[in-house]
Amino acid sequence: KQEVTQIPAALSVPEGENLVLNCSFTDSAIYNLQWFRQDPGKGLTSLLLIQSSQREQTSGRLNASLDKSSGRSTLYIAASQPGDSATYLCAVPPGGSYIPTFGRGTSLIVHP
Amino acid sequence: GAVVSQHPSWVICKSGTSVKIECRSLDFQATTMFWYRQFPKQSLMLMATSNEGSKATYEQGVEKDKFLINHASLTLSTLTVTSAHPEDSSFYICSARDSTGGPHEQYFGPGTRLTVT
Numbered sequence: 001k002q003e004v005t006q007i008p009a010a011l012s013v014p015e016g017e018n019l020v021l022n023c024s025f026t027d028s029a030i031y032n033l034q035w036f037r038q039d040p041g042k043g044l045t046s047l048l049l050i051q052s053s054q055r056e057q058t059s060g061r062l063n064a065s066l067d068k069s070s071g072r073s074t075l076y077i078a079a080s081q082p083g084d085s086a087t088y089l090c091a092v093p094p095g096g097s098y099i100p101t102f103g104r105g106t107s108l109i110v111h112p
Numbered sequence: 113g114a115v116v117s118q119h120p121s122w123v124i125c126k127s128g129t130s131v132k133i134e135c136r137s138l139d140f141q142a143t144t145m146f147w148y149r150q151f152p153k154q155s156l157m158l159m160a161t162s163n164e165g166s167k168a169t170y171e172q173g174v175e176k177d178k179f180l181i182n183h184a185s186l187t188l189s190t191l192t193v194t195s196a197h198p199e200d201s202s203f204y205i206c207s208a209r210d211s212t213g214g215p216h217e218q219y220f221g222p223g224t225r226l227t228v229t
Contacts, residue, residue, distance in 0.1 A: 043221055045220075
């Protein structure tokens with residue numbers, strides 16, 4: 001069984017700040033780890049997928065790192081903007097599976 | 113990228129009636145689709161894994177006779193909530209995995225908001 005914990009649960013920052021969202025998981029024998037964004041009342045948008053053999057992935061202002069041995073991943077958001085306001089979910093499958101277990105998310109508010 | 117659609121996007125029904133939700137992969141084939149539910153301010157909880165041409169696999173605690181899943185084609189899975197009750201009100205999200213393989217990425221639909229009155 002995989003347990004996924006995200007810290008902090010909520011974050012409110014002024015525009016322009018660099019942010020770090022944390023995700024930890026208990027079963028490190030994973031195939032991959034994925035970060036999603038969810039806007040209120042909406043479905044999920046995939047942000048980054050990191051394979052178990054990779055250490056990090058980058059997309060624009062987003063950078064996700066993976067440390068399997070310690071069971072941790074971080075999502076780094078550079079130069080945050082009000083449009084980044086959303087809930088960010090970390091999803092990690094247990095070892096031997098590709099079906100992800102989701103964390104409870106970090107609710108981010110970036111105010112102008 | 114791969115697109116998954118859901119229909120309807122929201123539905124309101126009376127207690128005791130049944131509601132069907134469709135999940136379609138628009139530009140790829142998916143032998144496996146997944147159904148999740150999400151309560152307010154909670155994370156996604158996997159309800160069942162839908163396999164094309166075979167019976168769905170339900171997670172512990174999910175009633176298979178209440179949540180009927182049919183995966184009749186490589187691009188369509190349906191979830192029917194039978195005899196719905198107010199406690200079934202939730203946000204239902206499906207996802208699909210591209211059958212051609214790759215990095216096991218799942219593509220998520222936009223969700224369906226079900227309200228049972």
